[in-house]
Amino acid sequence: MNISTGKVLLTLSSVWSACGSYRFDWNETHIHNPEWPPHAKFHNAQTMSTGAVLGAAATYLLWGRRGAWTKERLQVTTAAASVYWVTQLSATLYPGTALFDRARPGAAEGAVPPRWRGPQTVVAGTALVVNALAYALERRRLGS
Template sequence: MPSLGRTLLALVAVTTGIGGYIADWNTTHVYNPRWPPHAKFHNGQTMSTGLLLGVSAIYYLVRATPSPALELQSLYFATWLLCLNWIAQLSASLYPGSLPMDPEFGDGFPQLYICTGLLSVVGLGYALERRRMA
């Protein structure tokens, strides 16, 4: 049975993998007729990147490791992979002309809560798993 720490990390990995599709496969993004094709291209790139990061993190969380050192290295790498997508999403608001939401759909920065919440779960999962491994 997986530990609580690994379970939390795996839940974030699944969220990372499918979250972009849940949030963006609709009229606000993929099917938004006002979005230029190049913006849709980059949205697709972002969704695919999240999927690849999530699947890769799961691989490193569940793969068999022959030594405690390699198990720890896999944990480090899975944790890093899970942080990348959410850090990148937070940083996107810093680019010139970007907004966290299209004005026609509202305002605010809902990603701030999603990203910081998931990064907190990653931190908790990592800490619990490190304690279990020690």
């Protein structure tokens, strides 16, 4: 088993993808929010499951498969580790979406919640930068 910086970075991103939404969504602001209709909770649950499956798939591709670590396997692994984060960023482009249900405390009366500026975009952007760095490191290690 060959442990490299790129594989470690992809592993961290994949584990965060698999577990992060449970850390931040399994609470009264999301899945246990009495103000959310059941269908909204369904889609939140779907998103959490998607992150878990993609993170598990990327981790399996990194460490669970036998055989050579190839450029093609690196590409599929990096894609699996990145899809959750790309979809999280793209969600801000849909009509009526916002990163928060209400404007933050201390905001002006009638303030609208931010559509794309918030911790989610920082986390998703950081994960994608980490994945790009991991990909570049592994490509160089495998030989361009």
